[in-house]
Amino acid sequence: MSFLNPAMLFGMTALAIPIIVHLLNRRRFKKIQWAAMRFLQVSLERNQRRMKVEDWILLLLRMAIVALIALAASRPTTDWLKSKGLSSKLTASIIIDSSASMLRKDETEQENRFSIAQRIADEVLNSLPKGSATSMILGANSSGKGIKEPTHDIVRAKKTLEASKATHRGSDLFPAIESAITTLQDRPSSQKELVIITDGEASAWRQYEAITRSLDQSKKDTNAIIVLVGKNPDENLAITRLDQKTPIASVDQPVRLAVEVTNFGKVEANDIEVQMSINKEPIGDPTIIEAIPAGESRTITTFIELTDPGYQQISSTININDALEIDNSREIVIRGINKARALLVDGQPGRDLTESETFFLQNALVPVPPELTDSFFLGADRVSIGDFPSTSLDDYRAIFLANVSDFPEEFLPDLINFVESGGGLVVFPGDNIDATFYNKILHEKAGLLPAAFGEIIPEQGEGNTLIIQASGYNHPLVDLWNDPGAGTLSNVKTLKAYKLSLENTTNNNKATVALRYSDGSAAVVESNYGLGKVYQFSSTADTDWNDLPVQPAFLPIVHRVFGSILSKQDAGININVGETFIRKGPSSWIDKKATISYSNSPTASEISADEDANGASIEYNEINESGIYSLTIHDPFESIQFSASGDPRESNPELLSEAQKERLREVSLKFLETTDPKEISAALTRERKGAELWPILLLIAALITILELFLSQKFSQEK
């Protein structure tokens, strides 16, 4: 026998109460002088023994009542009585790992891990003593869905369990465990049970130390039962990356893609066919990877050509039929463009083209012979500063200001609207610029420029030059040069530049330094503005102040600048499962009806855009499966596709080590590796407290109370 509330056993000291009452009663005798004592004496002699016996009976009964109530309050349990009705009710929290790895079907099993986990959870629900409460948390990379607060409605819990399904999310069990422990701690129940059903893959236990610490700390009042349903498979091949490498995906132009395939198995994989598809139509022959050693990855580079502009579904698939299907293919969405044009505003045209400020820019943007410029996917038109205000901006995706002194302030609203609507603005300084105009009007007033032009650097003198940083290229604009094979930017010499000051910036969009000089000062700064993007260079677009335009790096930098402007609107169309999809849009979207549908589901979710600082924003956080999704705005009609990719860590079948399991055994009440639900219920029944005796004790106390009342009434009758 054990006690759920042993402190209440001190209530046994209340046994003294009937005795004290009895003794106090002796002092409460009413005194009466009496003459007819002889009759009393005879009566008492005749009844004394009986009255003493009656007194003892009543005293013992009263002490028994107190003892039984104190015993009942201490909630004794016994193992010899295993009755579901009498068993001590408990508060449970069941966490089912619903991550992608739970979709794995182990070799010896008929169903996938999640289905097994569901049957085990159902058995746990069935084994709960009557009156228990439970929560049902589907733990995958978050505190999960389901029933967070424990409910006594077990039928509801069962329905939730039945309706649940595994997601393609990654898994981190710690938030779910932490949340469940916190919830259980707030419950008054004396028996608390935390049941964790997972496959035991190490990725789900990535916060292993934090989990074991939490379980250990809560061990005194929460019994943890850990059930591992996963078995260590011998193989798993997965596509772990699919990336677009060409910055601008134009129609009829090759788009470079990188596909990474990883062998998570224990033996080498051979002859793996990687098939690319556009909009689910296979293109070309599959690429064959001859061999991938166990535990290693191989990346192939492949090219595709988009035949149509707009959103295109690109997928890669490997011809493997292994235990986890979902990682055998991977999708991304690419938006193809027909031709993108840039407007180059030349602040110093010069006498011939080669002397113009935009000469190098134009050649970098359209690096083809004149006869091919029309068919090239990028176009660049030069205008002088005088023509700039009268030029229609609708035909262009980006405006490059090269050493432009200033322009009429009346033109500013058009420029702001251009950028806010998704256009790009690239500013190069030079001798001609009116720094005050840029700083006061474009930077401070309009907030277009992310930085103010400061003093000229370096200090002018013989041999004083600025050098571009040699490594640590963190910004996507220049991350190409992290690969030593791509060359270096550190050989670019800059004789003169404006110091770009990011202080006192009024731009709502955070300014980021994309590239620095070796002395730490900013060489290129970028920021988002509305749906568009702004790049601000510190030096000229020609060779007056630096030699970058004649360096090989100039072309990729210009293309990347233009590419990032073009893809700005499409930022976030390729996300991971579990992330929130965010789409910025014009303010005309606000409160307009929109739907999001998943390619593998016939149903769509309604959603609406909310107002934000630069217009409207749509956010959707129910991305539970990998694949292609479509966002449709109905008025005005617009369809946007995006992809969600699974967490590659879910593809790694590596299980917890034996040492880690041993530690989990220590911090849990029961640690089981089984797929048999009966084994779970048997173990739980063994480990749980037996039947609670307090109802029986209270019933006996009530019966004794009735008996005591009856006897005290009977004993006090005239005799």
Added chain:
Amino acid sequence: MNSDSIKLLDADTLARADKLGMAARFIVEGYMAGEHKSPYRGFAIEFSQHREYSPGDDVRHLDWKVLGKTDRYYIKQYEQETNFIAHILVDGSESMQYGSGETSKFDYAKVAAACLAFLIIKQRDAVSLSLFDDSIREELPRGNTKNHLFNVLEKLVQFNPKGATNLPGQLHSIANKSQRKGLVIVISDFFDDEEAVLESVQHLRFVGHEVIGLQILDHDEIVFPFNGLVEFEGLENIENLKTRPAEIRKSYMKEFSEFQKKLKDGFSRNSSHFIECDTSKPLNDALGAYLTFRRETASK
């Protein structure tokens, strides 16, 4: 009722006693005429003194001898003697102090004794008084004057009950001492050995006394109404008893009834009268019962 002689003889009690006394006197005088068999012997009229005749006097009372010798008219005056002596014995033991209300049993006994004395003296019978516990504490020899009545009242008023009782002893003592037969009125709660009491009554009867037992009981002693936890403090140095009286009420009542029955049966066997007086009821019942007894006795 307080121990106050005036209150003892309050108007109501006196009036009732007087009314009953008139009837009693009528019976006694009837026996004095000799026309009926009187239970009392030695009844006589003794000469007291002479006085001059005055017109209207009964000529039958003229002293003819004096008239013959002196030729003067003198009337003979006589002093009437009674042949009835009532011994009133009042129990003055501590147990008589008990009273659940304002009136203790002894208060009640004093009033009863006073009324009886008044009634008896008014009938020109003689009364003696004894107040006793385990021995005679106060005693008045017989008398039938108003002064004697006053003395009786005074003794009653002044007496303070204490000590244990020995009723049989006192009755035996009366039987042994009293040479002249009379009426013995015992006023007590009779809480004594009933066999010994009845034996002493038999002794009184044997020497020729008539006996009336006037048992004074408090109402609580008759019904034993107590509840809860009670410690009974015994009077007459009897050890205290703690009990739950409700639980022994039936047993008490049984004992008490058996005791009463023994007393009543014993008095009846001895041709004596036993009257149970409840202090919560008027004294008239007791006086009425006494006169009824006297009437019955006179008719024998």
